Each structure stands twice: as structure tokens, then as C-alpha cells.
Amino acid sequence: MSTAAKEVRIAAVGCGRHATSRVFPCFAKLPVRLVGVCDLDPALAAANARRFAGESSFSDAATMLDQVRPDGLVVCAGPEAHVALALLALQRGIAVYTEKPAAPSAADAWKVAQAARAAGKLVMTGFKYRYGRAMDKVKAIMATPAFGKVVAINVLRCSGWMDNLPGQSRSQFLLDFCCHPIDMVCYVGGEVDEVYAIAHGQDSYAITLRFASGAVGTMMFSSRASWARPVDRTEILGERGHVITIDDQIFMRYHVDGAQKDGHDPKFCTAGSDSMEETGFIGEMRAFVEHLAGTRTIDSVPSRVDESVKSLALYEAILASLASGKPERPARFAASRSSGA
Numbered sequence: 001m002s003t004a005a006k007e008v009r010i011a012a013v014g015c016g017r018h019a020t021s022r023v024f025p026c027f028a029k030l031p032v033r034l035v036g037v038c039d040l041d042p043a044l045a046a047a048n049a050r051r052f053a054g055e056s057s058f059s060d061a062a063t064m065l066d067q068v069r070p071d072g073l074v075v076c077a078g079p080e081a082h083v084a085l086a087l088l089a090l091q092r093g094i095a096v097y098t099e100k101p102a103a104p105s106a107a108d109a110w111k112v113a114q115a116a117r118a119a120g121k122l123v124m125t126g127f128k129y130r131y132g133r134a135m136d137k138v139k140a141i142m143a144t145p146a147f148g149k150v151v152a153i154n155v156l157r158c159s160g161w162m163d164n165l166p167g168q169s170r171s172q173f174l175l176d177f178c179c180h181p182i183d184m185v186c187y188v189g190g191e192v193d194e195v196y197a198i199a200h201g202q203d204s205y206a207i208t209l210r211f212a213s214g215a216v217g218t219m220m221f222s223s224r225a226s227w228a229r230p231v232d233r234t235e236i237l238g239e240r241g242h243v244i245t246i247d248d249q250i251f252m253r254y255h256v257d258g259a260q261k262d263g264h265d266p267k268f269c270t271a272g273s274d275s276m277e278e279t280g281f282i283g284e285m286r287a288f289v290e291h292l293a294g295t296r297t298i299d300s301v302p303s304r305v306d307e308s309v310k311s312l313a314l315y316e317a318i319l320a321s322l323a324s325g326k327p328e329r330p331a332r333f334a335a336s337r338s339s340g341a
């Protein structure tokens, strides 16, 4: 789908580290007017308004929404605030993009999904893995009859140390960092019927999965690597000797019976390559903007909040398995939305 030509009016809440380095820079690449910028810290809001051509700045989100009446709200503030701010916007009939995680729990994300359905508005989550160029190719390959069914998925994702402080969702390795690969296995493997997890403290996890399709999966997460050299590898195996390997969400190789058939290998030393496109940051914001401009339906947005309900349910089933020492089933939430809006 091409980028929407119509300019849409966006407001943004949260001007912290991630918003400033990865979210606001996307606006300049898309046909948007940044009509309002908000942070609890007015100095941060004013600074981002100056830096990213914001037309006004606020320290209260409700005041901003009532004054500037944007087409869409972009929120980058942490999972608890994502829920409260999404509901605030939906009450005013405004569509919402929030960063990941959509909520601190599947039940909270479900509340947002229900409110989105009642309002007939899009709420989407910033799951960039669903929007990178390599993933676009992976999904196209997986849709070919030759690839056939997925039989196995293997994920290895390692970072530097995270603190896991009680009550502080942003410090939780399994929630804040691993929500990306947990969501990605749902995207490529579909719904998970059963999960079993073992852990070394709160830093390393070995997890097995049984998908509803019958496929099996493994996920290995550890925060005992290094922020300077994180590890991110996914392997997807089809039923007829077809193997897809994705590294760092950016590079992809597709082998059939041992011979490379396709790949994605962007060259960052040339001006033509753009890591914000490759990593999916621009792609996810483009999907939001296209929807606001009327050229993309809610159904065609890959990371609707309904999808976050499923991946948060998988995250919670991992925690439940760690507590019980047994395989657990992720909670199922009924379809939360009528389609086609």
C-alpha cells in the first residue's frame, strides 16, 4: 500500500528517550502535521515541539486532546500510561498508536481493545518486528504454496542486563524487552495452545511452544549478553526443506534444500539504505498514518491492540508455567472487534 497523500493531524504524548530518538523522527518521513506535543515535564514537551516542528506543547494530555482535536494520538510513555491515554483518546473518538507493551497485562489490553471496538477506532501497538522489510519478505515467502505449513520456529534473543525491579514494568526483562520476540512468534506462528518455561533467575529463559497449527517452537531469552552486542536470531522451518533465517530483524536468508533461494541484505554504507525503514519503526507509523488518511482499514494493520492481547496472554502463560512448573495454556479472549472499519 502506498504512503497516504492526505496530510493527517497527529498529537504525541511522551517525550522521553525512545520517543525522541525513534518515534518523533518518523513524523518527518510521513505526511503528518504534528499539532500537539505533550509530556508531564513541560520542558521536554517544549523541547520536542521545537525540534520536531510541533505546533503547540502541553503537560496534560486531556487538555491537549480537547484543544487540538488531532486525527490520531501517538503515545510513548510506558505500559500503564498507554492504557490510560488510549482510553482518554478513545473517549474523544480519536485513534491511537502506543509503543509496546500495549498494557501491563492481557486483561488491560483487552479493556483497550473493547473500548476501541465500541468507539469503532484503531488502537495499534508499536511492534516494529511486524513492519521491517525483512519480515515483509518472510511473510510473502510463508504465504507461497511451496513453503507449505510452518513446522518449527526457533528464537534466540539476548540483551545486556536488566534490573527486574518489583512493580517497575520498564525494568522487567521478560515484559519490556522480550515482548518483541514473544509477539513475533505469534505473528509468524499463530496462536499458541501450550507453553512450558524454565528459568535461571530472572535473567535467562528456555521456553517451548505448541502452536494451535500443530507446529512446535522454542524461545531462548537471556539478559546475560551485552547491550553492545545483543543477539537476535529467528529460524522458521517449513514442511518441505524450506528454512528462513532472520538476523537482527534486518537480514534474511531463505534456503530450499540447502541452496539459497532469496534473501534480504541491506547495505547501510550506502545512502539508499535506511535503518528506520529496515527495523520497522517507519513502517509501523506509516500504517497508522495511512489508516488516519483513510487508505488503510483497521483489519490491514498488523499490530492492532487485539494482537497485543494475544502476545500478552502468551507472556502471562510463560509466567504461569514458571510458577507451576507445568505446561500452561495462554488465556483466550473472545474476538474483540467487528471487522472492516
Ligand SMILES: NC(=O)c1ccc[n+]([C@@H]2O[C@H](COP(=O)([O-])OP(=O)(O)OC[C@H]3O[C@@H](n4cnc5c(N)ncnc54)[C@H](O)[C@@H]3O)[C@@H](O)[C@H]2O)c1
Binding pocket: 013, 014, 015, 016, 017, 018, 019, 038, 039, 040, 041, 044, 059, 060, 061, 076, 077, 078, 079, 081, 085, 099, 100, 101, 126, 128, 176
Ligand atoms: N519499540 C522499541 O524498540 C522500544 C525501545 C525502547 C522503549 N520502548 C517503549 O517506549 C516507551 C517509553 O520508553 P522510554 O524509554 O522513552 O521512557 P522514558 O521514561 O524515557 O519516557 C517516558 C516519558 O513519558 C512521559 N509520560 C509518562 N506518562 C505520561 C502522561 N500521562 N502524560 C504525559 N507524559 C507522560 C514521562 O514524563 C517521560 O518523559 C516504553 O513503553 C518502552 O517500552 C520501545
